[in-house]
Amino acid sequence: MEKIVDEFDSRPGSATSLLRTILGVTVGRGPAWLSTSNIVTLMDAVGVADKPARTALARLKAKGHLVAQIDPTPGYVASERAGRVFARDILRYVRPRLMTDSDPWCLISFSVPEQDRGLRHQLRRRLTWMGCGSVANGLWICPAYMDDEVHEMVAELGLTGQVTTFIVSEIHGETEPKVAVSRWWDFELARVLHDHFLRAHAEAMAAYATSPDPRTAFRGWTRALDLWRPITYVDPALPSSLMSADWPGTVSIPRFSELGDTLERPAGRFIEEVTGRRSALSAYREGLPR
Secondary structure, eight states: OTTOOOTTSOOTTSHHHHHHHHHHHHTTTSOOOEEHHHHHHHHHHTTOOHHHHHHHHHHHHHTTSEEEEESSSEEEEEOHHHHHHHHHHHHHHHSOOOOOTTOOEEEEEEOOOGGGHHHHHHHHHHHHHHTOEEEETTEEEEEGGGHHHHHHHHHHHTOGGGEEEEEESOOOSSSOHHHHHHHHSOHHHHHHHHHHHHHHHHHHHHHHHHSOSHHHHHHHHHHHHHHHHHHHHHOOOOOGGGSOTTOTHHHHHHHHHHHIIIIIHHHHHHHHHHHSSOOHHHHHHHHSOO
16 A cells, blocks of 8 residues: 555545545545534544544645635635545545446657656656556557546646547567566556555445444545545556456446445545535436436
8 A cells, every 4th residue: 555645645544545535535526615623523524533633634735635715714725726636536436437448548658858857756656556557668548538637637737738649459579468468557456446445345245234323424434435535547458358257346346336326425425514505426317417
């Protein structure tokens, strides 16, 4: 888990990561305000005590992800960039990505000069976090449906003129595609994340079966969601034909659906009890065409 660091410089299961997960499903992209006391209450429900919860809040504020606002009591709203990240998280929860054998690929070519090596490092880190694979120095690959997201990230870094993407339909070479992708991606890292999520899923479902109340649902759902979120970025969700027969993603995807079907509604009720409004995730789902 120590190799996973997201856009907020947080690791799954940490107070900062759990805060990101809670804020994402609670406020989403909109300029919704949450009181500090409400945030601390939600953090306490997932096992984060008052002091580390407030430290995580201060950390996100210092990094510009949260903006302090009194309305009429102390609280926070998400920054514009954090709102975009939260919206992207929700979209991944609601519409999990999955590449098929007929889907095209996106090749990402870049050349960043040595004097901008700091930006080059950020670019590589962000490409890894998004689920892209490294083919060679300056050449990366991902499913083509990620092309827009890649360009959005590149623009944020100010590297638009130094990055070019190509959409291709097939991979050719002496190496079989199944072997090639295993070199381009760190699937072992994604495997660890899937395994952690599956354990959290089992614990959450067992706890709710014993104590079927909104707070228990919120705790289990949030902690499992915090482990699922990095999977939706790090794991590119390649076709099953390119993955090993024991790939845990084939199990964890339906488990995630089961988790949502069982715990999301009661967890949403707990959010309403604490904040007085629906969660952003619930509001997004209700706005989807049926």
